[in-house]
Amino acid sequence: MPTVREATLELLRAHEMTTIFGNPGSTELPMLKEFPADFSYVLGLQELVVVGMADGFAQASGRTTHVNLHTAPGVGNAVGGICNAQANKSPLLITAGQQVRAQITMEANLTNRDAILAPQPYVKWAHEPPRAQDVPQAIARAIHHASLPPAGPAFVSIPMDDWDADADEELERGALARAMHGRALPDPVALEDLAGMLADARNPVLIAGPDIDASGSWDAAVALAEKQRLAVWATPAPGGGRLGFPEDHQNFQGILPPAIGPASETLNGHDLVLAVGTSVFPYYPYIPGPLLPPGTQLVQITCDPGEAARAPMGTAIVGDVALALERLLELLGPSERPPPQPRPLPGEPEQTEPISGSAAASALASVWPEDGIAVVETPSSTVALRNRLRLSQPGSYYFSASGGLGFGIAAAVGVQLAQPERPVVCVLGEGSAQYGITALWTAAAYRVPVTFLVLRNEEYMILKWFAQFEGAERVPGLDLEGLDVASVADAYGVPAQEVTSSAELAEALRATIAADDGPRLVQVPVATGMWLD
Numbered sequence: 001m002p003t004v005r006e007a008t009l010e011l012l013r014a015h016e017m018t019t020i021f022g023n024p025g026s027t028e029l030p031m032l033k034e035f036p037a038d039f040s041y042v043l044g045l046q047e048l049v050v051v052g053m054a055d056g057f058a059q060a061s062g063r064t065t066h067v068n069l070h071t072a073p074g075v076g077n078a079v080g081g082i083c084n085a086q087a088n089k090s091p092l093l094i095t096a097g098q099q100v101r102a103q104i105t106m107e108a109n110l111t112n113r114d115a116i117l118a119p120q121p122y123v124k125w126a127h128e129p130p131r132a133q134d135v136p137q138a139i140a141r142a143i144h145h146a147s148l149p150p151a152g153p154a155f156v157s158i159p160m161d162d163w164d165a166d167a168d169e170e171l172e173r174g175a176l177a178r179a180m181h182g183r184a185l186p187d188p189v190a191l192e193d194l195a196g197m198l199a200d201a202r203n204p205v206l207i208a209g210p211d212i213d214a215s216g217s218w219d220a221a222v223a224l225a226e227k228q229r230l231a232v233w234a235t236p237a238p239g240g241g242r243l244g245f246p247e248d249h250q251n252f253q254g255i256l257p258p259a260i261g262p263a264s265e266t267l268n269g270h271d272l273v274l275a276v277g278t279s280v281f282p283y284y285p286y287i288p289g290p291l292l293p294p295g296t297q298l299v300q301i302t303c304d305p306g307e308a309a310r311a312p313m314g315t316a317i318v319g320d321v322a323l324a325l326e327r328l329l330e331l332l333g334p335s336e337r338p339p340p341q342p343r344p345l346p347g348e349p350e351q352t353e354p355i356s357g358s359a360a361a362s363a364l365a366s367v368w369p370e371d372g373i374a375v376v377e378t379p380s381s382t383v384a385l386r387n388r389l390r391l392s393q394p395g396s397y398y399f400s401a402s403g404g405l406g407f408g409i410a411a412a413v414g415v416q417l418a419q420p421e422r423p424v425v426c427v428l429g430e431g432s433a434q435y436g437i438t439a440l441w442t443a444a445a446y447r448v449p450v451t452f453l454v455l456r457n458e459e460y461m462i463l464k465w466f467a468q469f470e471g472a473e474r475v476p477g478l479d480l481e482g483l484d485v486a487s488v489a490d491a492y493g494v495p496a497q498e499v500t501s502s503a504e505l506a507e508a509l510r511a512t513i514a515a516d517d518g519p520r521l522v523q524v525p526v527a528t529g530m531w532l533d
Contacts, residue, residue, distance in 0.1 A: 215321040301317045383531070425451045
């Protein structure tokens with residue numbers, strides 16, 4: 001008779017989940033003993049980093065990914081990463097160890113008391129099986145929860161003595177035989193009505209959200225925009241954790257402002273707003289104003305009932321984004337509206353000392369590989385980076401949709417592991433890097449060829465901008481003098497260098513992006529400021 005551990009490994013094989021991201025503690029050792037040769041274990045040195053790597057891997061591979069955490073302290077360390085994964089709609093199976101069952105009631109050391117509460121409200125489902133024999137079934141259920149739209153993390157707490165117990169063969173067979181298919185067909189009548197609205201609209205506009213990329217409907221979104229001659233805006237950052245439309249396309253207009261009043265002002269003149277694969281909208285900060293311009297209608301297409309329910313205006317169609325776009329293409333003929341005017345290219349940045357964030361983005365753009373992937377966590381330079389890179393392929397951009405830090409440096413490692421044939425460049429500030437700095441060790445240990453580009457401005461610039469906006473004077477803790485990520489990278493075994501000019505930066509990046517034998521880090525001092533061009 002197979003053990004619970006053996007049954008669980010067979011289940012993970014059946015779901016092609018043989019890569020595990022983890023940081024083991026004593027409560028996880030019974031699961032990991034005699035680790036099978038067909039599995040891979042990616043070690044992270046802290047649990048937030050472990051979840052971030054798995055998050056990037058899950059998004060870039062499109063597969064549910066297993067994260068294995070230590071009991072209560074490890075789960076606690078990981079909660080920020082789990083919050084990021086929920087916002088990113090990343091399908092994660094999260095398992096965590098627990099004390100042996102005989103000592104849970106007495107709360108012996110390392111007991112995860114009320115284990116299912118710790119990761120909430122950031123998981124779709126949390127469970128601690130009542131019997132050892134229920135572990136494989138619980139893990140199967142968590143995998144299904146994680147993968148069904150809207151995708152997200154699910155959590156199972158497992159007492160450490162469960163793994164050697166005999167499995168229930170009937171339950172094991174049932175768990176192995178089950179499959180889930182979760183593409184919900186949007187209401188066909190609602191789509192027909194929407195097609196009529198688009199055909200009749202004077203000046204409709206498309207807001208392209210991250211679920212376009214996640215659902216594999218990139219080409220359909222482009223075809224609809226071209227067929228209907230739609231101006232296209234991207235979801236406001238940080239809600240746009242992925243790109244929904246090629247940003248070098250002539251229809252693309254830029255990133256929608258992330259506040260109520262400015263967003264409404266940007267949409268002025270459009271009588272119909274079609275928001276696809278996005279919440280409506282990820283607003284921040286609060287700048288009041290009308291939700292929509294007078295006379296403007298909004299229709300949202302989303303796979304997420306929660307996004308649909310919380311939208312403050314408009315009509316929502318809930319269902320698979322790709323199926324919705326494909327059906328609209330069938331229903332609509334070519335439009336006679338004039339095509340939107342392409343947005344102008346940004347000008348050459350002024351050369352200063354230190355260089356600006358815009359100049360750093362321009363240097364990166366000058367050497368950017370056609371199939372490159374950007375993982376970004378540099379809040380004060382994100383818009384400038386996107387305006388200059390103008391990424392044009394699906395799966396080319398990852399950013400934490402939660403607004404929290406610690407995702408980028410870790411996720412870049414996971415993205416590169418999932419996409420080994422494409423070069424990955426992680427662009428981040430030196431402050432952002434500290435939240436997941438131990439990811440550099442993993443990148444070096446597993447020879448993951450990520451290029452890390454650190455923009456060093458010696459401050460939390462984005463927070464200084466918010467402090468000014470909010471009228472908060474004399475706020476402490478916003479300066480980062482002397483923080484040298486290049487030196488830290490060297491200590492972790494990542495070759496690193498600091499450059500100062502745009503020309504030096506371009507040359508250094510050209511060499512590091514081409515390297516395929518492990519990670520490299522390039523650090524460049526940049527001037528203070530919010531860089532938007």
